[in-house]
Amino acid sequence: MAPRLLVGAIPGHSQLAYDMERAGHTVRPIDISTDPGAIAHVDLVLIDGSANDIRAAAEILADYARPQQMFLHTALEEGPQLLDDVETSQAITMCAHNLFDNIWVTSATDELGETVVGLLIAEIGGTSMRIDDTVRPTIAAAQELRALEATVRDDALELLIDAVPSFEAVAEKFMAAASGRRYARSVSELDRMLVALPEPGVRRLFVDLQRRRGEMEQDTDTELWVIQKYEGR
Amino acid sequence: MAPRLLVGAIPGHSQLAYDMERAGHTVRPIDISTDPGAIAHVDLVLIDGSANDIRAAAEILADYARPQQMFLHTALEEGPQLLDDVETSQAITMCAHNLFDNIWVTSATDELGETVVGLLIAEIGGTSMRIDDTVRPTIAAAQELRALEATVRDDALELLIDAVPSFEAVAEKFMAAASGRRYARSVSELDRMLVALPEPGVRRLFVDLQRRRGEMEQDTDTELWVIQKYEGR
Numbered sequence: 251m252a253p254r255l256l257v258g259a260i261p262g263h264s265q266l267a268y269d270m271e272r273a274g275h276t277v278r279p280i281d282i283s284t285d286p287g288a289i290a291h292v293d294l295v296l297i298d299g300s301a302n303d304i305r306a307a308a309e310i311l312a313d314y315a316r317p318q319q320m321f322l323h324t325a326l327e328e329g330p331q332l333l334d335d336v337e338t339s340q341a342i343t344m345c346a347h348n349l350f351d352n353i354w355v356t357s358a359t360d361e362l363g364e365t366v367v368g369l370l371i372a373e374i375g376g377t378s379m380r381i382d383d384t385v386r387p388t389i390a391a392a393q394e395l396r397a398l399e400a401t402v403r404d405d406a407l408e409l410l411i412d413a414v415p416s417f418e419a420v421a422e423k424f425m426a427a428a429s430g431r432r433y434a435r436s437v438s439e440l441d442r443m444l445v446a447l448p449e450p451g452v453r454r455l456f457v458d459l460q461r462r463r464g465e466m467e468q469d470t471d472t473e474l475w476v477i478q479k480y481e482g483r
Numbered sequence: 484m485a486p487r488l489l490v491g492a493i494p495g496h497s498q499l500a501y502d503m504e505r506a507g508h509t510v511r512p513i514d515i516s517t518d519p520g521a522i523a524h525v526d527l528v529l530i531d532g533s534a535n536d537i538r539a540a541a542e543i544l545a546d547y548a549r550p551q552q553m554f555l556h557t558a559l560e561e562g563p564q565l566l567d568d569v570e571t572s573q574a575i576t577m578c579a580h581n582l583f584d585n586i587w588v589t590s591a592t593d594e595l596g597e598t599v600v601g602l603l604i605a606e607i608g609g610t611s612m613r614i615d616d617t618v619r620p621t622i623a624a625a626q627e628l629r630a631l632e633a634t635v636r637d638d639a640l641e642l643l644i645d646a647v648p649s650f651e652a653v654a655e656k657f658m659a660a661a662s663g664r665r666y667a668r669s670v671s672e673l674d675r676m677l678v679a680l681p682e683p684g685v686r687r688l689f690v691d692l693q694r695r696r697g698e699m700e701q702d703t704d705t706e707l708w709v710i711q712k713y714e715g716r
Contacts, residue, residue: 402629
C-alpha cells in the first residue's frame with residue numbers, strides 16, 4: 251500500500267482533493283491569505299484555480315516551501331512553470347488537469363515529478379497521459395471547442411421549446427442526451443431546415459456548421475450550398 | 484392489460500418494432516416488394532424510413548389497407564399526410580418520431596389516431612409529445628443542429644490525438660463524454676487558443692462558434708474579437 255499523504259488543498263475542496271481523500275490521503279483546506287505557513291505541515295500542496303491564481307499562490311508560498319515537498323496544480327493553460335517560485339526551494343512541482351471522465355493530462359519539472367504525478371493519478375483511479383507543455387494551448391483550444399458544443403445544444407433546445415408543447419419539462423434530459431446521429435442531407439433538405447429557423451444567428455450557425463462538416467467530408471454539394479448562402483446574406 | 488397486437492414492420496426490425504415486441508406485441512417483418520398483401524393479417528403496420536420511402540410504401544399498400552387498420556410511420560420531416568394513400572381506406576394514420584432517449588413527438592390524422600399513438604408510445608415506456616405538423620421542419624432543424632455537434636467533437640478529437648501521445652486509446656470514451664463546461668474567456672485567452680489551432684477550417688469554426696456564443700450571451704468583448712478575426716481573414 252502506498253504511503254498516506256497529508257495534503258493541503260488550496261483554496262479548498264476541489265474534485266481532485268475529494269478524490270485524494272477517497273483514495274485514503276488526509277486532505278485539509280489551507281487559506282493562504284491568513285495562514286500560508288500551514289503548508290509546512292503537509293506533504294503535498296494541491297493548488298486549484300486559474301493560471302494567475304496559481305502563480306500568485308506560488309509566490310506567497312515560496313517562503314514556506316521545503317526541498318522534496320510536493321506541489322501540484324490543476325490548470326491546463328500552463329505547466330509546472332507556474333510553480334517556479336516554490337521550485338527554487340527544490341520542491342517537486344507537478345501539474346495534472348482532468349480532461350474528461352477519468353482522463354488526466356500531466357507534466358512535471360523533472361522525472362521524479364513525472365513519476366509521482368503518474369502514481370497519484372493512478373491511485374485515484376485515473377489514467378494519466380504525459381504531455382509536452384508546448385501543446386497546452388492546443389489542448390485548451392480543443393477543450394474550448396468541446397465546451398462550445400453547448401452553444402449549439404442551447405440553440406437546439408430553444409427551437410424545441412418553441413416548437414413542442416411542454417418540451418420544457420424534458421429540457422434537462424435533452425441537455426444531457428448524447429449528440430444526434432448525422433445523416434447525409436440533400437441541399438433541398440438543408441434548404442427546408444434553414445428556412446424553418448426563425449433567428450438570423452441560428453441560421454448563420456447552421457450554415458457555419460454545415461460548412462465545416464462539408465469541408466471535413468469533402469462534400470462538394472454541401473460546400474456549394476454554403477457558398478450560396480453566404481453570398482445571399 | 485392492453486390488447487396484444489399483431490404488428491407488421493416495414494422494412495423490418497427498427498428500434499420501435501423491437502420496443503413493441505418487448506412490450507408484448509407480436510411483430511413480423513413484411514417485405515412489401517414481394518408480398519404487400521401480408522399486411523391484411525396485421526392490426527398495425529409500422530413503416531420506417533425516409534419520407535419518400537414511406538410515401539412509396541403507402542402507395543403500394545393502398546390496395547390492401549382496410550378501415551380501422553392502424554398505420555404508423557416514424558419519419559420526422561412530414562406528418563400523417565405521407566400515409567394519405569392508405570387513409571382513403573379509412574385506416575387510422577399516425578406518426579411517432581423518437582427525438583432522443585424515450586421522448587417521442589407524435590401526430591395523427593384525427594383524435595382517434597392521436598389517442599392510439601399516445602397509448603402505443605406510453606406502452607413502450609416512452610413520453611409522447613403531440614405536435615402540430617407545421618413545426619416539423621423546425622424540429623428537424625433542431626435535430627440537425629444537435630447532430631452537427633459531432634462536427635465540433637470530431638475536430639476536438641483530431642486536435643487531442645495530435646497533441647496527446649496515445650490519446651487514440653481513449654478516443655471512443657472521448658466521443659461519448661459529456662460536453663465540456665463553458666467558462667468566460669478573455670480575448671487574450673481566445674487569441675492564445677486560436678493561434679494554437681493549426682488548420683484554417685478549425686480556426687474558422689472556433690471563431691464562428693464564439694460568435695454565436697457571444698451573440699447569445701450579449702458578450703460584446705467576444706463579439707468585437709470575432710469581428711476583428713473576420714476582418715483579418
